[in-house]
Amino acid sequence: MTATIREVARAAGVSVATVSRVVSGSAHRVSDPTRHRVLAAVARLGYHPNLVARGLKKRVTGTIGLIVPDISNPFFPAIARGIEDVASRAGLAVLLCNTYEDLAKERTYLGVLRKRMVDGLIFATVGANTGHLRMLRRQGVPVVLVARAPDGVEMDAVLVDNRRGAREATEHLLRLGHRRIAFIGGPATLPVARERLAGYCDALQAVGIPVDPARIGHGDFHADGGAAVVAALLRRGAAFTAVVAANDLMAIGAMRELRRWGRRLPDDVAVVGFDDITFASLVDPRLTTVAQPKYRMGCLAMERMLELLGGADRTPRRLVLEPRLIVRDSCGASRGRAPVGRVTAGAGRRRHPVS
């Protein structure tokens, strides 16, 4: 069907070695006349090197595996896009794998990716379980983690300072005078969820407000989960004038549920999210949230992968980016009605508490 290097060699009247040398641009020099003859033959026959043959010989396939929990959660496509953009610029292809947060599926994928001889793996996922990660490292497969990294494991990673992000979100609420702030967390097993919870606690404790377990719920990072947590909180009579959610999806679900219970946003309850997905600015009221530089994180992760593949120093580097609080309307802050400035415990306005 498509021309092989052999046919090009014959057409150009040279050996296959020479053709290989000119098309793969190896260090070996070939004279200008022959180079041009080869190039002419290549053009004439429409030759394209077969990448799988090349991969077999060079033991480098130019593919990397991307493992995400669920590509239809808008947080991950943004990262995937960054990864894909720099990968394709570098001539690499990316294999997409959806695990649905299922460890068994993740392991299965690891197997098929290894069989496919991917050059490296980017995990935009991973729970607390690190067994297979360690194994990969031992096997020498380049791995970079993005957006999520398990607790005490020394691996390359591109992250955001989750704790600080959640702290800033909470501080924003405190600055606006809120004192009873609820927290909608993620799955308690996920490190990323724990860090955000910790940030929330930090902020509260810094101003002397005790953290009240009755105001904390755990969701699943989906909108419905956020709604469910709010419903549970309200049903059991928790009192709060604001809520920080561990991600935007849950924040949006929470907003919907709060509305269903007759709460006005942001007047009765302020809410802030985490991630800054596209829809954060599209819901009403526009969601105040902690932005992660998702696209950039994807780019950085892939760039680090490129370094690793290029034979760079393999000692793990952990890149932690700063999150950025984006103030929109869901806390009422951007309308300039609320007092701005440092607050101390006990000060600040009292809103009519929810329930």
Place this chain on the structure above:
Amino acid sequence: MTATIREVARAAGVSVATVSRVVSGSAHRVSDPTRHRVLAAVARLGYHPNLVARGLKKRVTGTIGLIVPDISNPFFPAIARGIEDVASRAGLAVLLCNTYEDLAKERTYLGVLRKRMVDGLIFATVGANTGHLRMLRRQGVPVVLVARAPDGVEMDAVLVDNRRGAREATEHLLRLGHRRIAFIGGPATLPVARERLAGYCDALQAVGIPVDPARIGHGDFHADGGAAVVAALLRRGAAFTAVVAANDLMAIGAMRELRRWGRRLPDDVAVVGFDDITFASLVDPRLTTVAQPKYRMGCLAMERMLELLGGADRTPRRLVLEPRLIVRDSCGASRGRAPVGRVTAGAGRRRHPVS
């Protein structure tokens, strides 16, 4: 690093041919005793066949290329997920390619995918340009189009009846008494956009309402584009009490912009979208929209691909699914305030027109 078939053969005391026969389960029978010896050796050495070597030999790589305009547009991940799910169940891997709707990039990807010997291509994109598609067909590469298909080209495709969907959306509005209905279309070059526009026109003309070009704008399928179209419409004084948008993203952008202009939703203006992305039910008011079975479309496309790869009849089959109108709150219909039933031109209520 990892064991090869040769080492397994040695360990089991058989030839590589035999090992190949047992691990790849070819038609050739091998006796139970030897099979077990081989299997034992495989287990002992942790052998996994190298898929790139296999691909080179069999000329089948077990990968398919997925080409989407932009994975961060939530419509496509839903499709991708369907594709990926059935692909992985069939042992195939999918290579993700983002074209940003750029034909040059699309062509580049086609090249690299061919070099990588993908077994088939799924396009969740494609404008009016069909040159490269025809070429692929001539080359015998299995191709299936999903969600978008150019006008007069005979290729496998999984689609939705866009025209009918848009017609039903418009009819819904007509039934609610709207007479001045604006349309936010997609890029005029995209077949899918033209079909939806046609459906809108159909509905209007069926009740004798002339379509008014002054109420039609063209966006880019993004939220900001939808907002821009609304702004343009309002600025030039177009009068309408409802708008149908060619996709949800634009509908959501339109809602935001309408609100900025002081219009209440759905009381002053009703809006209906197209696609039913997750966020359609998360915005406020919840968006009435024409649902596409996105995940299912992805599955069907991949299943068709599997048939094609299995050597099924290659005469193109065009699967067109029925869209489904999902009535939520953005038209005010679900609150039961509007008269329901057949309407005729000129009848129906008059709302205070926009501008």
Place this chain on the structure above:
DNA sequence: CCCGGAATGGTAAACGTTTTCCATCCTGCC
């Protein structure tokens, strides 16, 4: 005139499979 070495390009052995032949060994039948 000879020789060392740089420049160029060819030969052939991989890379890890699959698969086509073939060889061998049974088994049962005449």
Place this chain on the structure above:
DNA sequence: GGCAGGATGGAAAACGTTTACCATTCCGGG
């Protein structure tokens, strides 16, 4: 006992590259 023919499994040739070696040519210097 010879033999047809089915089972079984081995040898080796691909698949399309890359690359380590090696051969040739050419040049300048002694």
